[in-house]
Structure formats: C-alpha cells, structure tokens
Amino acid sequence: MQYKDYYKIMELARDASQDEIKRAYRKLARKYHPDVSKEADAEAKFKELGEAYEVLKDPExxxxxxxxxxxWKSGQDFRPPPNWDEGFEFKGGGFTGGDAGDFSDFFEQLFGGAEGFRSAGTGHRHHGEHLRGQDSHAKIHIDLEDSYHGATRNIxxxxxxxxxxxxxxVKHRSxxxxxxxxIKPGQHxxxxxxxxPGLGNGQAGDLFLEIAFNTHPLYRVAESDVYLDLPVTPWEAALGAKIKVPTPEGHVDLKIPPNSRQGGKLRLAGRGLPTRTPGDFFVVLQVVLPPANTEQAKAVYQNMQQVLDFNPRLSMGG
Incomplete structure (x- = not known):
C-alpha cells in the first residue's frame, strides 16, 4: 500500500489554514476536472485531489x-504504525466528497474502520435556548487481563x-x-x-470509548473466546501427557490425550472472557520436532523411520 502525501497533492504547506485548503481545492478542481481539463491523467488526478481534500478539509x-x-514520501510502501489512532477524539463528520468507496486503500486503512469517521456525528440537541454538546468518540487499547479482572486506567x-x-x-487531556x-473488543x-461542551448552559455531550486489546504475547481473542497456541513434543502428543498450561487466571493442569494431532483443540469451558455468558479457553496443540543436530538425535530419527514404517502421504498416492 502506497503512502499518500495529501499536502503535496494539494500543493500546500503542512501548516496551511483551512481557508487556504479550500482555495487550493477550488483552483486544482478547475484544473483537473475531467470535463474541461486537457491535463494528462486528469481523471485520476481529480480523484486523488478529492481524496486529499476529504481529509484536509476536516479538522479531525x-x-x-x-x-x-x-x-513519509509519496508512493512509499506504508503500513500504519500500531495503535496509531489510539486516544484520538472525533465527532465524525461523515463523507461529503462522494462515496468513500472511491478512495484509495490508504484512505480506507486509516479511516474506513473508524465508526466516527464514517458516520455523521450526534449533533447538538435543543434544550430550550441552550444546545447540548456533541458526543465524541475515541479508541483505547487495554490489556487482556484488564477484561478478566476489571481495572482503572489513566488514558x-x-x-x-x-x-x-x-x-x-491538537489539545490533550487525561x-x-x-x-x-x-468487556470485549469493539464494545464501548x-x-x-x-x-x-454545550452552548450557553447546554449539557456537555458524552464520550464513547471503543475498546481494543493490546497484542498479547501468548493469547488471542475471538469474540468471548481466548486461544493459546501450546507447543508440545511429539511424544507428548503421541503418548499423552499432563502439562501445566498458562491462562490469564493462572496455570492449570491440562491432560493431553494420546494420539493428539497438530492443531488439535482442547477446550476449557467458561475460562474465556468473563462476559455475561463466559467464553471458553482453547488450547491449540503445536507439535514441535526436536532438531536432528547431533549424531545421537539423528540415530533416534533413523530408528523411528525403521520401527514405525510411517508414510503420511499414503492418501495422496505417494
């Protein structure tokens, strides 16, 4: 995905005022409008200009x-930094420059998944002669353990x-x-x-915080369920074993059934996220082969080859 330098597209400095952005758009829109322009690639440039204006005209x-x-440079391979939009408040002005689906992958990656950027804000509500403030939205990241135990965090x-x-x-607050x-990812x-703030003596709007989870070194979450990839040895998978397994609530003793396979799932019911209906905790077996990096290890593998006479490709005609 290529980075879009919207300031360069609109021929503006990064500290341009909102009035300068409007004037630049009107000027360049006349220059590149496909119905009148004689410029090469006018249609593509007009579309790119519309996308740049969609972003720069909106203060949020x-x-x-x-x-x-x-x-960043125009055309440079780009991936958004992790959690790049965390803690950014927005009201959500919606799209006014056409269908957002016409915009680039770069735009979609940044703004397409943000609820407030895609839908119109709540707006002011009338209370007599006063106006209620607009609601605002922000995304925050918490640790998985915060959902298991509850927490108070300074954001x-x-x-x-x-x-x-x-x-x-940009103004900041904590x-x-x-x-x-x-609480689950995606909840508010x-x-x-x-x-x-409201106008006059109008009531302030509300703040809605969308929850996302920080990447965890051990676990991943799907809805209310939690998954752990558990490395096991070939003999533990083949013969069965009792293994101490980490969970967000502490270690548990887990029985690995004999003849378990790579990718096999073992379920610990009710040990997922403690939602109203608790999720489950799944252990996904990952069979790890010891390296044949010594003569003794090679001899063990050669003995297995002779004794087991095992061909995993028989069903493929191999």
Missing part, C-alpha cells in the same frame, strides 16, 4: 493524518481545535477510566458529559 481527519508524521486523549489563524492544533470486568464505555 487532518489532525489524525498529521499524527503519522512528516517523514490520554487528543482532539483537534482551530486556532485564530484557522490552523488545526481521564481515569474504569474498565468493567468482561460511555462517560457521561465528557464529550464536547
């Missing part, structure tokens, strides 16, 4: 894009704001957030009146 998308930094949030020169700046036991924590 622009501030999020700016977080990627200035060291840092960032939100864009306009300065007097019409340039986008909040203590209670992580409820049993609602913090009442922690969104955008």
């Amino acid at each position: 998308k622009r501030a999020a894009y700016n977080q990627l930094g200035e060291n 840092s949030l960032s939100a864009p704001e306009m300065n007097a020169q019409g340039q986008v700046q 909040l203590n957030v209670k992580i409820p036991k049993g 924590i609602k913090l009442a009146e922690q969104g955008n």
